[in-house]
Amino acid sequence: MKDCVEEIDSQRVFGYALFKDGKSTRLSYPLEKFHADVSGRSFHHGRFIQRLREKAASLPNVRLEQGTVTSLLEEKGAIKGVVYKTKIGEELNAYAPLTIVCDGCFSNLHRTLCNPKVDIPSCFVGLLLENCQLPFPNHGHVILADPSPLLFYPISSTEIRCLVDVPGQKVPSIPSGEMANYLKTVVAPQIPPELYNSFIAAVDKGNIRTMANRSMPAAPYPTPGALLMGDAFNMRHPLTGGGMTVAMSDIVVLRNLLRPLCDLNDAPALCRYLESFYTLRKVTCIYKHLAFGTHFQKWYF
Incomplete structure (x- = not known):
């Protein structure tokens, strides 16, 4: 990338x-x-995000659809997908065995998946x-x-x-x-x-x-069919300059976890398996803070 x-x-x-x-x-x-x-x-930032979108769209197994997600589709305690509105206001449902919720610091979806103490x-x-x-x-x-x-x-x-x-x-x-x-x-x-x-x-x-x-500590509720990432899941003070780096590191951790899986349809089993994501990412996050943030902790935090 x-x-x-x-x-x-x-x-x-x-x-x-x-x-x-x-x-x-x-x-x-x-x-x-x-x-x-x-x-x-x-x-x-906007230029980089646009380049990432273009990169994703160039992959043969990726289809991009643009819309505004309004809610998660939940059934018997599991997330089955999302409800979203298109540019022309049409409301549609999108279904998937795994929904990754990453709608940023103003997330309107994360309250069902974590305890957001901002x-x-x-x-x-x-x-x-x-x-x-x-x-x-x-x-x-x-x-x-x-x-x-x-x-x-x-x-x-x-x-x-x-x-x-x-x-x-x-x-x-x-x-x-x-x-x-x-x-x-x-x-x-x-x-x-x-x-x-x-x-x-x-x-x-x-x-x-x-x-x-x-700033918001990571406090997820493991929920079958869904996974929280990005600022919707965990925010740190931007003074450390680590937000984008941690985001990329989280993606690598998740990629490595999903890579050996052939079937994502057993939501409860997948949820238990992906709980390790929240543990594995901590090592990387701590390292990124030590690499820069400790210079300021004694003065500022």
Whole structure:
């Protein structure tokens, strides 16, 4: 699947740079024993997702149907498929021996499959900086600022995504100008000078977006005929930058479990078998957090 990060102007990432109290250090990935092409990648999320869809659609045993799933089809405690609406509003049923529920952080399906205890510790305020250079090229940048961290990372050859973590669930108002004032007076003085002018220009441009940071522990109810994945199942604070990596790792774990199976129609037996997915994935998730998240736990979590 590595070709999915090609032709979207994705950027190679070789590590992270940390900034605190005017000092900085670089933490590079230990890539010495790997092939020269191995690196992290950062990109426009939508471009990557579209490439994944195109890749799936190119496979001879895959048929894509687009619609909005409204509910799960349940019969005698087992999930038999989904109810969905097409673009023209037609309501249809789709049946399958295994339904993978992965409808994201705003999932309206996961309540029947898990105990969703969502915590919102903060919000991210997003800006797009243009035509500027990071102090450490091809690295993500984390500024351990007051009152909370800031992130900078390249998403194309000309754009740098900035995410400002704002504690609490209420952020300064964008329409009233409070947000712009907060970014200019509280945040801007703490960012590296190489990024300052582009940061102010992005604030003045006004394309400021906000999104709540959600965390939710994995607490599934093993249910015959269904499996939870992605943010509908387990959310971590995006500060660690591990969401996409964990998603891909989960897919590999599930693929390896399903690969030897010839028949998925015994729903109770399949459910018992797939319970191991929730155990096997923990090792990978813990590793991904240790690879990056522990640098921040003593300051932030």
